[in-house]
Amino acid sequence: MKQLYVILTTLVFWIPTFAQRDKSPELLISNVNIIDVKEGVVKTGMNVFIKGDRIHDVTKSTASDEAATFIVDGTGKYLIPGLWDMHAHPDDPEMWRMNPDEGSRDLLMPLFVMHGVTGIRDMAGSLQVVNDWREKIASGTLIGPAIYAAGPLIDGPNPMWDGSIGIPSTKHVKQKVDSLIDAGVDFLKVYSLLPDTIYFAMSKYARSIEFPFCGHVPQTVTNYDASKSGINSLEHLLDIPLECSSQEERIRNRDIDYGAINDRLGQYVFRNKLIIDTYDAEKARRLFKTFVENETWHTPTISMWYKNAWFETEKVKDQAYFKYLPAYMKKYWTPQFNDHLKFRNKEFLKVKQAMVDHYMRIIRDMNKAGVKLLAGTDTGANPLCWPGLGVHLEIEMFEKAGLSPLEALRTATINPAIYLGILEDYGIVSKGKYADLILLTENPLVSVSNTQKISGVVKSGSYFSKKRIEEYLEEIAERQ
Structure with missing residues (x-):
């Protein structure tokens, strides 16, 4: 039983916590300020819909027919590419x-x-x-x-x-x-x-x-x-x-x-x-x-x-x-x-x-x-x-x-x-790109050191809140 417990806790640690894949789109980051790193502008009040490991849509509208299974409030926050x-x-x-x-x-x-x-x-x-x-x-x-x-x-x-x-x-x-x-x-x-x-x-x-x-x-x-x-x-x-x-x-x-x-x-x-x-x-x-x-x-x-x-x-x-x-x-x-x-x-x-x-x-x-x-x-x-x-x-x-x-x-x-040569998939927050993103509490265009003020991370569509990140880091420390 002890060995089984170790195996199960290890799997829980490594498997991403956001794993629901039954509705479309699964994740919505709402009312967020997107940093357009290509044009150098801030797009305010945007909604980013994520389906699977891709950005399904980026829009001003919440689109009533799009039922997100997980919503992150991006009000006052800034979204950048990973x-x-x-x-x-x-x-x-x-x-x-x-x-x-x-x-x-x-x-x-x-x-x-x-x-x-x-x-x-x-x-x-x-x-x-x-x-x-x-x-x-x-x-x-x-x-x-x-x-x-x-x-x-x-x-x-x-x-x-x-x-x-x-x-x-x-x-x-x-x-x-x-x-x-x-x-x-x-x-x-x-x-x-x-x-x-x-x-x-x-x-x-x-x-x-x-x-x-x-x-x-x-x-x-x-x-x-x-x-x-x-x-x-x-x-x-x-x-x-x-x-x-x-x-x-x-x-x-x-x-x-x-x-x-x-x-x-x-x-x-x-x-x-x-x-x-x-x-x-x-x-x-x-x-x-x-x-x-x-x-x-x-x-x-x-x-x-x-x-x-x-x-x-x-x-x-x-x-x-x-x-x-x-x-x-x-x-x-x-x-x-x-x-x-x-x-x-x-x-x-x-x-x-x-x-x-x-x-x-x-x-x-x-x-x-x-x-x-x-x-x-x-x-x-x-x-x-x-x-x-x-x-x-x-x-x-x-x-x-x-x-x-x-x-x-x-x-x-x-x-x-x-x-x-992968701009088709990475580098910008836009529709069709891989959902590798960082949610920040402060604007990195004011000071790039604000990239350290992380509210959450999205990797391949899975969302890690600041609290969950801190928990993961502590689990990593305990395993050393």
Whole structure:
């Protein structure tokens, strides 16, 4: 009997509470203010009818012949599309060394949804794990976001992380890429140790078959050349500050006088100070123009850089969130195990924090130049990059960098839908779209930080009230 009780309570926890499917439409959000992220306007007094997992109608009329089985009063509230995390690693290969178990790993999925993140771009991990999540989510036994996945990283002959696909030479490119596509990846992700010759052979082949690819700029390739090669998105602003420096050539050629500084950490600090101090606005403008011309998107993950630079103080502020993380993740987010938290002296932290400010300037200038931006957190191995919650910090930092609240909100709603080619189904609150929505108590066009003031979340037509979200989060905490 005890075993049966455990099984039943587990099923009750995972199956969505709103499961009535016998009347049409099933859910009505009445008299709500809809944020039209495409046009940038607020549509007041709207009624949103949801049938199954789709938005059945959006109208001013309650339509007497439409009998909703569940009604949410949206008076004075604001409805936005569900958010997307466009750089997530819930099954991060960097954490495989911690031997995560299936049950603990599964608990990460509802954390996204409970914070209004209804879709993610999984940027590396086991495709088997992703497909397992997809099956559980589709069957209703697991609450989780829509997932678009890269599967294994594509790296050089000696890959950096476990589970990666190493390509030893250009002649192996087609076979390796085809094997990933046959396995069912949604896109390709290139990584840092890929030699330039192999990278360009891979980019040429991917373009020839019109298959999307994105990722880190390999260490032997510039962002400029990666953009020219047709890469769809570039991640983390890697080497963007360097390519915006008037001293780029000297730094790349290691023609720097470090004086009496002999240690690697000291040289890192010196080099990054030089990069920051030699920002060339005209050089940056030309680079950003190239991104616009080639339609190269960028996922800055500025919140990741911020959390890393300010880890010591942010950890104290974020204590309340640790209870929701699985034990293996909490353990990995410590200096004992995490490479990101080592060698952190005063000068190192000072330059890391200065670089965050520099990234913010670059984001502002990119946005002004028309570069397309995506919200991503790099959640996974990176400490304090919280599943779900981190997206709200990312878009808040975009606003602080100089984007308008609307522009910041678009990076997590309509922009991901455009980038992924799924605008027909996601990104806007309108008839026919998937019913992935967030109900807010305050207007996010006044301040994008208002996305954190969640009254309810709709995922695939199932409604989670604020009270139910809090209950789910507590159940997750109890299971850790």
